[in-house]
Amino acid sequence: MRDFTMPALGADMEAGLLAEWLVQPGDEVKSGDIVCVVETQKGAIEVEIFDDGVIEELVVHPGEEVPVGATLARLDGKAVGAEGAAPTPAVQKAPPPAAAEAGAPTPRTAPAPAKPAPAAAARVAVSPAARRRAAELGIDPETLEGTGIDSSVTLADVEAAARAPMAQRPSVAAEAPDQNVPRKHFDPAAMRQAIAAAMQRSKREIPHYYLGQTIDFAAATDWLAATNADKPPPERLLPAVLLLKATALALAEVPALNGHYVDGAFQPGDGIHVGWVIALRGGGLVAPAILDAAGLALPDLMAGLRDLVQRARTGGLRASELGSGTVTVTSLGERGADSVIGVIYPPQVALVGFGRIATRPWVVDGEVTARPLVGATLAADHRVCDGHLGGLLLAAIDRFLQQPEKL
Amino acid sequence: MTDAERLALIKDVLAGIAPEAADAEIPGDADLREVLDLDSMDFMNFVIGLHERTGVDIPEADYPLLVALDDAIAYLAAKGA
Numbered sequence: 001m002r003d004f005t006m007p008a009l010g011a012d013m014e015a016g017l018l019a020e021w022l023v024q025p026g027d028e029v030k031s032g033d034i035v036c037v038v039e040t041q042k043g044a045i046e047v048e049i050f051d052d053g054v055i056e057e058l059v060v061h062p063g064e065e066v067p068v069g070a071t072l073a074r075l076d077g078k079a080v081g082a083e084g085a086a087p088t089p090a091v092q093k094a095p096p097p098a099a100a101e102a103g104a105p106t107p108r109t110a111p112a113p114a115k116p117a118p119a120a121a122a123r124v125a126v127s128p129a130a131r132r133r134a135a136e137l138g139i140d141p142e143t144l145e146g147t148g149i150d151s152s153v154t155l156a157d158v159e160a161a162a163r164a165p166m167a168q169r170p171s172v173a174a175e176a177p178d179q180n181v182p183r184k185h186f187d188p189a190a191m192r193q194a195i196a197a198a199m200q201r202s203k204r205e206i207p208h209y210y211l212g213q214t215i216d217f218a219a220a221t222d223w224l225a226a227t228n229a230d231k232p233p234p235e236r237l238l239p240a241v242l243l244l245k246a247t248a249l250a251l252a253e254v255p256a257l258n259g260h261y262v263d264g265a266f267q268p269g270d271g272i273h274v275g276w277v278i279a280l281r282g283g284g285l286v287a288p289a290i291l292d293a294a295g296l297a298l299p300d301l302m303a304g305l306r307d308l309v310q311r312a313r314t315g316g317l318r319a320s321e322l323g324s325g326t327v328t329v330t331s332l333g334e335r336g337a338d339s340v341i342g343v344i345y346p347p348q349v350a351l352v353g354f355g356r357i358a359t360r361p362w363v364v365d366g367e368v369t370a371r372p373l374v375g376a377t378l379a380a381d382h383r384v385c386d387g388h389l390g391g392l393l394l395a396a397i398d399r400f401l402q403q404p405e406k407l
Numbered sequence: 408m409t410d411a412e413r414l415a416l417i418k419d420v421l422a423g424i425a426p427e428a429a430d431a432e433i434p435g436d437a438d439l440r441e442v443l444d445l446d447s448m449d450f451m452n453f454v455i456g457l458h459e460r461t462g463v464d465i466p467e468a469d470y471p472l473l474v475a476l477d478d479a480i481a482y483l484a485a486k487g488a
Contacts, residue, residue: 225467228467229466229467229468232458232464233451233454233455233458233464233465234455234458234459236451236467238447238448238451239447240447240448279446281425281426281444305448306448306451306452309448333446333447333448334446334447335440335441335446
């Protein structure tokens with residue numbers, strides 16, 4: 001008999017609310033199966049089990065909030081290690097690497113106060129588009145938790161509900177219709193608290209140093225234009241995917257910036273799992289990890305990125321993606337500022353930032369010429385390394401971006 | 408398709424990306440990226456959505472022709488959608 005416990009979905013998480021079980025006692029589970037949905041400050045997260053066996057007992061019931069590390073279910077079986085935070089590849093490819101225990105913060109001993117399950121609103125506002133779509137899908141929109149203005153149910157809420165595992169598993173829903181807490185996106189106020197907690201800890205504990213380098217993005221821009229020219233829209237690549245891959249490859253050369261700082265020492269990452277910062281509509285952000293990013297081909301990385309952004313915004317992120325980042329990358333995008341001086345996400349030791357790609361004067365072969373440029377920055381932990389090493393990372397990113405065909 | 412149908416299709420695609428687009432009054436000449444706060448990934452999904460719904464290929468070089476609603480309607484019309 002072993003325990004399946006509430007995973008830590010990032011350094012700032014203390015407790016989670018069990019929203020929904022996707023298994024029942026007697027069900028056989030295997031490693032990687034999504035077994036439950038947990039509501040956190042970052043929204044509804046699908047939690048995988050990393051163990052094979054048979055569910056014996058569901059200890060925590062939907063609507064109950066329990067601290068990280070608390071037993072959610074007991075199971076009987078053969079293997080060991082029911083760690084929710086163990087990474088699996090975001091794009092199904094390689095077998096999952098060993099559990100990222102370095103990333104799991106020490107569970108708080110004080111139990112979180114039990115919160116009552118959110119009560120259903122008396123009258124739910126539903127946007128016309130949402131009502132139409134809900135009718136097409138056979139969903140009652142008034143049972144959904146709205147994320148629109150004044151908690152109104154929007155089209156996205158209906159789409160999200162249609163995609164939710166509950167809807168895909170009618171047997172579970174039919175047998176226990178009243179036990180499941182309706183899934184919601186996220187609560188902006190709770191999200192702000194989560195960001196504040198992590199960033200306060202970062203600014204309090206981590207002696208940051210910062211570096212910046214302007215990178216000529218002309219080779220990358222030309223290569224992207226040529227590569228995308230003969231591809232249908234769904235197969236095209238965005239500049240962001242080149243920035244992501246170049247950073248992952250550079251980290252392989254400078255591994256001292258890829259990992260966690262735990263108990264007074266640096267622990268190298270068990271792979272290069274790049275936390276990618278995704279801004280959520282309506283405020284807040286999440287940084288789910290793209291696992292083993294350095295080993296993925298650009299089309300796979302692009303597909304992984306699109307999938308991650310989609311799920312981040314509809315509440316379908318998985319536990320393995322939230323606790324496992326070994327570094328964070330933030331790309332401000334085409335409407336962002338020129339550069340970003342980042343705040344490290346503890347217990348990581350580095351954050352790489354990219355500003356907007358903009359055409360500006362640049363000197364090439366002694367001549368001033370117009371080039372697309374991108375401002376790359378690094379925020380790194382002085383307890384782990386010095387600026388010299390950080391400079392090597394930015395130089396390596398620059399070098400990789402000059403040969404995009406090799407990425 | 409009529410222009411009204413093209414507009415409805417475009418707004419429907421946008422609503423799948425930026426939910427507020429479903430009910431919003433968007434001026435025909437307003438930059439969609441600004442009005443709806445679309446990033447590059449959102450805009451790519453917009454192009455993919457238009458492509459899937461109309462079959463129009465929309466090469467990257469044509470992205471500047473899709474800045475505003477009026478532009479996008481004219482573009483789809485010119486492409487026979």
